[in-house]
Amino acid sequence: MAAADPPPRGEAAPALKRSASIDRIPADARRILHRLAGDLWGGDVDPGALAVSQLRGAMTNEVFRITWPGGEAEGNGPRKVLVRIYGRGVEVFFDRADEVRTFECMSRHGQGPRLLGRFANGRVEEFINARTLSAADLRDPEMSALIARKLREFHDLDMPGPRDVSLWQRLKRWLGEARDRCSEEESNQFQLNKLGDEISVLEKTLSGLQQSVGFCHNDLQYGNIMIYEETRQVTLIDYEYASFNPVAFDIANHFCEMAADYHTSTPHVLDFTKYPDTGEQRRFVEAYLSSAGKKPTDGEVEELLGLIAKYTLASHLFWGLWGIISVSHRH
Template identity: 70%
Template sequence: MVDVDPPPREAAAAPPATPAMKRSASFDRVPEEARRILHRLAGELWGGDVDPAALAVSQLKGAMTNEVFRITWPGGGEGVGEEGDHRKVLVRIYGQGVEVFFDRADETLSPADLRDPEISSLIAKKLREFHDLDMPGPKNVSLWQRLRRWLEEARGRCSAEEARQFSLEKLGDETAMLDIALSGVDQRVGFCHNDLQYGNIMIYEETRQVTLIDYEYASFNPVAFDIANHFCEMSADYHSATPHVLDFTKYPGTDEQRRFVQTYLSSSGENPSDAEVVHLLGLIAKYSLASHIFWGLWGIISGHVNKNIDFEYKEYARQRFDQYWKTKDQTLGSKSN
């Protein structure tokens, strides 16, 4: 994916549009700087194998605050055409005020979409595919180290009163307890998104293809943590009048969780046993506790550093921590077979 910030005023002009470009109405919505980068990208990756100017543009649905386009080039070797994997990139364009020009409801998934059985099944399959990615570099679990680092950051930024209100003095022991309780369990580690809320999931309507975007928090982690975090995100509606308010009654019930996990485990052609499904469900329940601490700490830190964004970060953090304390005993008392 090519991420493109709003172009500076002095950005170099893009090459003139070709007839192939003009076939796509979306082309004019790609900034000139992005077009220039795409021309260079095509030339560097594929050289004379494709015409760098013969790109086709289509806008994808599902971006919450950005515009996302699929760019393809025709031509190339056998079996590689406009849809060829080696001739396709996604372009995400950051910027403010996008909603002035486009109807947000037509571009994004909604919280309700996550509960749609068909869409949920597609997400489960895509998440399994994502977790199976063979990414370079160390494959160590990052969750516990990140929680400890964020806790120290939160303590350093909070006043004594804030630290007391958020019970920060207890969270070090809580994190260590979860680490010990979960790290010794038989579980699968994979490349995780770690922020699978509805705004980070796109569905290309023509093919029903799911794409996950925004990898700022991606790292290797237990896959149960990624699924738990996705389930927790079903409690949020970031486009409501009060985007920081969470409704944990919307956390998926047992049947909904089981359908998701069953699809996730079977999507690679396996036939999981009921014991495997129950085991993963138990882990997901426990990792939901880690998710609450994760995003609670994120809320505290963000509340101190993001002064110009209209979001009640600290109230959001309070809700995540409250849910941790509310569900901790019952969750840890359940058995993961």
């Protein structure tokens, strides 16, 4: 297991597509597509005439782009939807029922794609005609400011349920899963016997600090951020890991993602020379805090920057444990 490379987490970075048969789509999903043809475009279409392309790069789900024939020729723009078939065995990472409720709530809030239908093991979503960001985009000053403002909006969403921080319980649960799946040799190699104490120390230290808690994305890599080029509007997608957490953790994770490129031959290797420097961090935090309509003080900026630096440690633990579990799951 130790020698295997963990897969990239990119859920929405369909750099490559391949044709697929409509038979790959479950029958109950095909019935939804047939209904949508009438509800959205007032037509009846042979399901066999639908163009089906599987989007590559998704790990936890199978994702298909469905295109209706003739839509673009009629001048109405492309008629496309997304069919997402849920993967198996991901319950170790998140509760699928919670993720579905989050997606539905996001849809009602006007965030991300609209929900068009649900079937037994998946859903049909609006196809977003926006561009998925690249690794390089995260370093662009204008793009970074847009992401910062969007992230503040995301954190301030009025989501249902208790606002309890999920980070520490999730880390402890994942550590238990990692221990169960590893041999004694692997456990020693990853020093899993020490991580429980490290998580507890980090929790005690960080939980005692004054900080803002919001609804966090928890996986803000470039493949989960899209932009409408004409309006420069940013949207965040894929909420499998979303939950209430300290907002500094979400920003810390995003900063760590600036060191990642999941479209290389070594997607699991992070290049921390690309981690944002002090100036980049400050600009992001200033854009984040000022998006509420009030210019932040230097003290407020420094306080959040200090918290973010500490929460990078939690981010490394978070995805390190994820990688160990993911590799064992694949094998």
